[in-house]
Amino acid sequence: MRITYQYRLRLTQKQIDIFEHWLELCRRQYNYRLAERFNWWEQNRCDVNRCSIVCCSIAPLKDQPNRWSQQKDLANTKAIFPEYEELVSHTLQDVIARVNKTLTRWLKGDCNGKKSGRPRFKAKGRYRSLTFPDPIRPERIQGNFIKLPKIGLVKMIFHRPIPDGFKIKNAIVTRKTDGWYISLSLEDSTVPLLTPDVTPTHDNTVGIDMGLKSFLVTSDNQEVQIPQYYRKAEEKLKQLQRQLSRKKKGSKRRQKAIKRVAKLHLKVSNQRKDFHYKTALWLTSKYKFIAHEQLNILGLAKTRLAKSILDAGWGNFLNILNLKAANAGGAGLPQNPYKSSIECSDCGVEVPKTLSQRWHNCSCGASYCRDHNAARNIKHRAVGHPVLKCS
Incomplete structure (x- = not known):
């Protein structure tokens, strides 16, 4: 079993300066290695796929750079630029692993075959995390301090202890708008993944219908109101962005205005994430299986309701819900939402x-709220209709 705990760091100014310098070095290395890949692609691609029998003047292809050849070349980088000696070797190697990963997802796609866009170069301040891939031994955590390689003891807010038996596989230090954080990836191979020991039934399953009038309505006719955090913050965000537009580019006041806008966006994001986790915990504590709609959120985000849909964060919520249901020994059951409101x-x-x-009235005498009727249909598609199944 693998989990991640995130803690806030309390860094000294010297430690902040070191981390900022390391992030800048990693950013430059990321851009250089990405440019190296792109240059090879531009120099070696050619529309001519056949050569003349008499003579051939096509230059031989250069060796294609890959993750391992670029990692081997780091020795030359350190010889030319001695400041890279300050960085942890595995942290520098992780930069090249990120380049390789983003290119692979662009050219080949992920495990589901979904491709990402063309990788972009990182502008100043856009590289925000440092990875320490080596396992951290338990003795390196001393009270509220954690010992990181080449920087020493770093103070953190140790708000929850590490579970017994879990080992720290790696650590990621991240710079956010409101400060610095460290994420510890914990693993315990003796803890098995929970698998449902029962099948979905009408008693242990609930259906939910996502919406914009209400965040969700369950098949038991319980309603969760939609918070609309972004809508509530729009007026304040409008004022801050107006102030930002008046600042001179490159000035310190502009940097402060950018930080104020970023902090408001971060606050909205944190509020939404907290709401998602609490709602998912409420559902998983009452039901073992949660049937939900399999929504095409990217397609819905291109409609007139895009702002409201993205403000609700349906995709993030369903990911959290499926994860929490699996950890609780249940499962999320995605269902086709086609005609769920009509049937x-x-x-x-x-x-x-x-x-x-907004109201469903049928000739059979059924009378439900439109969303309640859809939630009941989603549940029936997951476990079977109790009436139609018998007939």
Whole structure:
């Protein structure tokens, strides 16, 4: 089992300066290695795929740079630029691993075949994290301090202890708008992954319907109001962005204004994440299986409702919900939402309605809120309709 704990750091000014310098060195190395890959691609691609029998003047292809050749070349980098000797070797190697990962996702895609966009060079301040891939021994944590290589003891707010039996596999130091954080990746191979020991039934399963009027409605007709954190912060954000637009580029006042805008965005993000975790905990504490809609959020985000949909954060919530349900020994059950609002959850007959019609009335006598009816249909698709299944 693998989990991640994040702690806030309390750094001295000297430690902040060291971390800032290391981030800048990593940023330069990232851009250089990425440019090296792009240059090889531009210099060696050619539309001519055949050579003349008489003569051939095509130059031989250069060796394609890869992760291992670039890591081997780090010795030359340290010889030319001695300041790279200050960095931890594995931290520098992780920079090249990131370049390799982002290029692979662009050219080949991830494990699901989904491709990312063309990698971009990191502007100043855009490289924000340092990875220490080596396992950290337990004796390196001394009270509220953790000992990191080449920097020594670093103070952190140790708000929760590390569980017994878990080992620290790596640490990532991240710079955020409101300070510095360290994420510890913990692993215990003796803890098995929980698998559901029962099958979904009508008693241990709940269906949820995501919406914008309410964040979600369960099949038991319980409603969670949508908080709309971004909508509530829009007026304040508008004022801060207006102040930012008036500042001279490159000035210290502009940097302070940028930081104020970033802090407000971070606050909205933290509020939304806290709401998602609390809602997921509430659902997983009451039900073992949670059936939810399999939404095309990227497609929905291109409609007129894009701002409200992204403010609700459906995608992040469903990821958190599935993870928490699995950790609790249950599972999230994604279902096709097609006609879930039109079909009657009692008899299965389709009752056409427009988006403005918020109430479901069927000839069989069923009368439900539109979202409640959809949540019941989502549950029935996960475990089977109790009436139609018998007939």
